[in-house]
Amino acid sequence: MLTLQAVLDGLLLGILFALIAYGMALQWGVMNIINIAQGDLVILGGYIAYFMYLYGIHPAWGVIVSPIIMYFVGVVIYKLVINKVVDRDLFISILATFGISILFMQLMNFAFGADVVLANSGYGTTMLFDNSVTLPNSKIFSAFISIVFAIGLVIYMKKSKLGRAIRATAQNARAAKILGVDTEKVYAATFGINAALCGVAGALISITFTIHPYMGLPYTIRSFMIVIVAGLGNLPGVAMSGMGLGVFEEFADYILGTEFRIGSVFLLLVLILVYRRFKLSRKREYLK
Amino acid sequence: MKIKNIIITFVSAIAILFSTSVVSFAKVVGDKIILGAAISLTGKYSSNGVHTQNGYNMAVDRINDMGGIKVGGKTYKFDIIYYDDESNPKRAAQLAERLISQDGVEFMLGPYSSGLTKAIAPVTEKYGVPMVEANGASRSLFTKGYKYLFAVLAPANLYLDVAIETAVELNGGKGVRIAQAFEQDAFSQDVRLGILDAAERTGSKIIIDDKLPKELNDMAATLAKVKAVKPDVLVVSGHTKGALTAIRQIAEMKVDVPMLAMTHCDAAKLSKQHGKNSQYALCASQWHKTLTYKDDFFKDGMTYAADFEKLFGYDPPYQSAESSAALLVFKDAFERANSFDQKKVRDALADTNMQTFYGNIKFAEGGQNVDKPMVLFQVMCDDAGKCENKVVAPLKWASAELIHPIPKWSER
Numbered sequence: 001m002l003t004l005q006a007v008l009d010g011l012l013l014g015i016l017f018a019l020i021a022y023g024m025a026l027q028w029g030v031m032n033i034i035n036i037a038q039g040d041l042v043i044l045g046g047y048i049a050y051f052m053y054l055y056g057i058h059p060a061w062g063v064i065v066s067p068i069i070m071y072f073v074g075v076v077i078y079k080l081v082i083n084k085v086v087d088r089d090l091f092i093s094i095l096a097t098f099g100i101s102i103l104f105m106q107l108m109n110f111a112f113g114a115d116v117v118l119a120n121s122g123y124g125t126t127m128l129f130d131n132s133v134t135l136p137n138s139k140i141f142s143a144f145i146s147i148v149f150a151i152g153l154v155i156y157m158k159k160s161k162l163g164r165a166i167r168a169t170a171q172n173a174r175a176a177k178i179l180g181v182d183t184e185k186v187y188a189a190t191f192g193i194n195a196a197l198c199g200v201a202g203a204l205i206s207i208t209f210t211i212h213p214y215m216g217l218p219y220t221i222r223s224f225m226i227v228i229v230a231g232l233g234n235l236p237g238v239a240m241s242g243m244g245l246g247v248f249e250e251f252a253d254y255i256l257g258t259e260f261r262i263g264s265v266f267l268l269l270v271l272i273l274v275y276r277r278f279k280l281s282r283k284r285e286y287l288k
Numbered sequence: 289m290k291i292k293n294i295i296i297t298f299v300s301a302i303a304i305l306f307s308t309s310v311v312s313f314a315k316v317v318g319d320k321i322i323l324g325a326a327i328s329l330t331g332k333y334s335s336n337g338v339h340t341q342n343g344y345n346m347a348v349d350r351i352n353d354m355g356g357i358k359v360g361g362k363t364y365k366f367d368i369i370y371y372d373d374e375s376n377p378k379r380a381a382q383l384a385e386r387l388i389s390q391d392g393v394e395f396m397l398g399p400y401s402s403g404l405t406k407a408i409a410p411v412t413e414k415y416g417v418p419m420v421e422a423n424g425a426s427r428s429l430f431t432k433g434y435k436y437l438f439a440v441l442a443p444a445n446l447y448l449d450v451a452i453e454t455a456v457e458l459n460g461g462k463g464v465r466i467a468q469a470f471e472q473d474a475f476s477q478d479v480r481l482g483i484l485d486a487a488e489r490t491g492s493k494i495i496i497d498d499k500l501p502k503e504l505n506d507m508a509a510t511l512a513k514v515k516a517v518k519p520d521v522l523v524v525s526g527h528t529k530g531a532l533t534a535i536r537q538i539a540e541m542k543v544d545v546p547m548l549a550m551t552h553c554d555a556a557k558l559s560k561q562h563g564k565n566s567q568y569a570l571c572a573s574q575w576h577k578t579l580t581y582k583d584d585f586f587k588d589g590m591t592y593a594a595d596f597e598k599l600f601g602y603d604p605p606y607q608s609a610e611s612s613a614a615l616l617v618f619k620d621a622f623e624r625a626n627s628f629d630q631k632k633v634r635d636a637l638a639d640t641n642m643q644t645f646y647g648n649i650k651f652a653e654g655g656q657n658v659d660k661p662m663v664l665f666q667v668m669c670d671d672a673g674k675c676e677n678k679v680v681a682p683l684k685w686a687s688a689e690l691i692h693p694i695p696k697w698s699e700r
Contacts, residue, residue, distance in 0.1 A: 258469070
């Protein structure tokens, strides 16, 4: 039963990670930007849901309100900072988003205070096998909403005009521009969509876990790890990798102890990178 | 041209020398005793930093209004120079250095948290500046042989051992099975050491001993283990994050334990954030307003709490109360030393033996207060869902009877 509990906890957690990672993969693939502020956008989204809760609105509505506000936050960040680094070296974008991350942490701390907060959904618990496996309904809700948003986004990317423009820009920005795609608008929309996804995830995190102005970095690291493992533009890969990471974390926690939880994620990242390099080197082809 | 350069350099050097030396005799100016404090007004400790500052300010105003400090037949008033350490230990150490060597401060008040106090203590020790601190409880502060550090609060290792002793007592004197989860920071690990000592002393057994990461927000794995092995006591210490996460997930996973003991419940505003889910949690606290200690300045805990609320608009957490007590200790030491000589004030501090509204204060060799026990309160809620913290141990101060064992989730 302990194993089943770990697997289910891991899966539910992993789906939420995958949603954050999907935003990162999208923006990385389209704009070639690694967004260090990803986790901070998540936390900001969480605060939106938390404040709704404080004012008596059920925090679950945060999954609708938060992405709308966060989309505009994303677009503003793009217009102010990201558009100046989008064509530059990857390192410059990392530095710029690192700066945004620090700024966001301090601003959130200044505006919302340094207390750890949470929003209570009052969703109760689902108990299985005579109470030996318990699944908080807030986690099930989070996983469900994450899946809905992920599927919605896939459909949007395939069917809508903007979605097609985003995919075209991701494939070849120059060619897309020549063919009449306003890449500047596409970039702004992509960054906005990423921020909106972070907003959804943040609202869900405020319902399931806790939020604090300085808690963003672990989310950035996890989504980075998921994208690295899955590869850019590979949505099923991101979903699988997210869930895999969730389950792996839970098992690492059980077997090695909670203190090795994050460490084991890094170890896994290193192992996967080494394995990929090894695989690549065997496949290497030379031009004669 | 060359001569002109030499003259400019010479004049600048004199000016710099003069500007640094002018300010270095500012410890007592006119009728003011100037204390220095680096406080976390921004950064991750800013909430508790503000509680600390409010505690200091309230005591300064109260002491000044009630006649000040009498030294050598003259009356002095307290004044504090504050700097914001940004919750950063390196910055705190720099600011302590600045307060002492540039601002000429000769007496210091502590910052918030064990980590920042640890950063400042070597600096105050180097300059022989007496520091009374109220928010650094880590045991390691008191084992380094510091001579100028005095803490009005009980050390971290005493936080929760009362809980273990109470559990053993309720178990008919037989040892209990303990599951524990502690964050990996200096303070929480000291609390853990206290539990290990208590377990050994009482013949209890530790059956789960998890270390929680700093970026903790999920304890599901630890709690699943707790559910499987059914310990008699679950102890959790991981600052406010730990307290909030534990209560949320214990309620969600319906984990039944006869006793749940934690730290940082009041800082986490447990009963406000979790309501009835936090009921029956047993929390370690340095102070509670219902304690009946007395002094001439704040009268007692209840009066202090009422006055504090009038001034700042919220119920004082223990961080504020202990910070106010630090000023009372300084006042008492200055008057007994009857001098501003740092050595004499230090010796007077070491001989402190007094009662304040916050508790008795008497320092051991290492600088920790050994005359004030920790208190345990339990979160108790009425049928309407209104929750209150009530002191349940030690018995001398108890305002309610401990509810033990905690009713099962299925019966609530």
